[in-house]
Amino acid sequence: NAGVTQTPKFQVLKTGQSMTLQCAQDMNHEYMSWYRQDPGMGLRLIHYSVGAGITDQGEVPNGYNVSRSTTEDFPLRLLSAAPSQTSVYFCASSYAGGSNTGELFFGEGSRLTVL
Amino acid sequence: AQSVAQPEDQVNVAEGNPLTVKCTYSVSGNPYLFWYVQYPNRGLQFLLKYITGDNLVKGSYGFEAEFNKSQTSFHLKKPSALVSDSALYFCAVRDRLTGGGNKLTFGTGTQLKVEL
Numbered sequence: 001n002a003g004v005t006q007t008p009k010f011q012v013l014k015t016g017q018s019m020t021l022q023c024a025q026d027m028n029h030e031y032m033s034w035y036r037q038d039p040g041m042g043l044r045l046i047h048y049s050v051g052a053g054i055t056d057q058g059e060v061p062n063g064y065n066v067s068r069s070t071t072e073d074f075p076l077r078l079l080s081a082a083p084s085q086t087s088v089y090f091c092a093s094s095y096a097g098g099s100n101t102g103e104l105f106f107g108e109g110s111r112l113t114v115l
Numbered sequence: 116a117q118s119v120a121q122p123e124d125q126v127n128v129a130e131g132n133p134l135t136v137k138c139t140y141s142v143s144g145n146p147y148l149f150w151y152v153q154y155p156n157r158g159l160q161f162l163l164k165y166i167t168g169d170n171l172v173k174g175s176y177g178f179e180a181e182f183n184k185s186q187t188s189f190h191l192k193k194p195s196a197l198v199s200d201s202a203l204y205f206c207a208v209r210d211r212l213t214g215g216g217n218k219l220t221f222g223t224g225t226q227l228k229v230e231l
Contacts, residue, residue, distance in 0.1 A: 004158075031216040040124075042205065042223040043159075050216040058218070090158055094217045103149060104219060106158035 002026050006091050006107035013081040013114045021076040021110050023091030029105070030096040032074040036060065036087040037109075043090065049074055050096055081114045088112070117142045117210045121222035128196045128229055136191040136225045138206030148189040149207040149219065150180055159205060165189060176200070196229045203227075 007022045025032065033048035035058075045058030049068040063085060065077040074093075078085060088111050092104040118141045128134045140146055147166055151159040163174025170182045180191045189206060203226050207219040 033216075033218070035221075040223060043221040045218060045220075048216060048218060092159075096216050103161035103164060104151075104159075104217065106151075106160070108158045109156075 004091055004093055004105050004107040006089075006110050008110060009108065010111050011113070013078075013112065015081060015083060015114060017081050019078050019081065021078075021089055021091075021112070023074045023076065023107060024072050025074075025091075025093040025105070026072065027093065027105065028071060029093035030071070032068065032091065032093045033058070033104070034064070034066065034074070034076045035090045035092060037090060038087050046076065046089075078112075081112075083114045086112060086114045117146075117208050117213065117220045119206050119208050119220055119222035121204075121206055121225045123225050124223075125226040125228065128227070130198050130229050130231050131195055134193050134196040134200070134227065134229070136204050136206075136227060138189045138191065138222060139187050140189060140206070140208040141187065142208060142210040144210050144212040146189075147209040147211060148180075148182060149209075150174065150178070150189075150191050151205045151207060151221075153203040153205065153224075155202075162191070162204075196227075198229050198231060201227055201229045 004025045030051050034046040035043040044060045047066040049055045088109050091107045094104045120139045149164045150162040153159045165172045165182045173179045203224050206222045
């Protein structure tokens, strides 16, 4: 049971570089999301998707892009990395919500350092 | 808007003693409430949720939480703490009326330390 798989686990970037964090889930979940975790700030929602072809912004979307071409994959792109984007990034998925709201399933995280 | 407050950055408890990790929430309508646990260098793991019905919710590893609508609280409890319970605990909320899938808002987390 793979669940939610994130790659890479660790990455070091220089300011201005771009990169993509990959996220894949094998549970046929409609809903996928990206959070960042920073000390003292908990988890903050970056972007989310309720299905293939549908994405929307969360609480802290600036500097990040997402796309959802398939149900399984939800990559997060950093267009021009900044030191403020140094963080641990988590991908999470679930069924779409509504009256059958279930829990989010999280990946193991991707630790990003921007120098 | 929805929000969660976890007023304690850290909770220390002796093994065998009961533990409580506090959480209060704010939503426009009625809430869905969750507790998650995070062990070092790992993702968050689901512990329990309140959707509707009984105010006392039982979850994994002997944890339970009590929903109190009048106090807008959802405190996590365990009758007898174990050293292995030491971890970072997050409370999360979603307003039932919020569209856009399953957007959870998380608190800042409470570090639980259980000592021998």
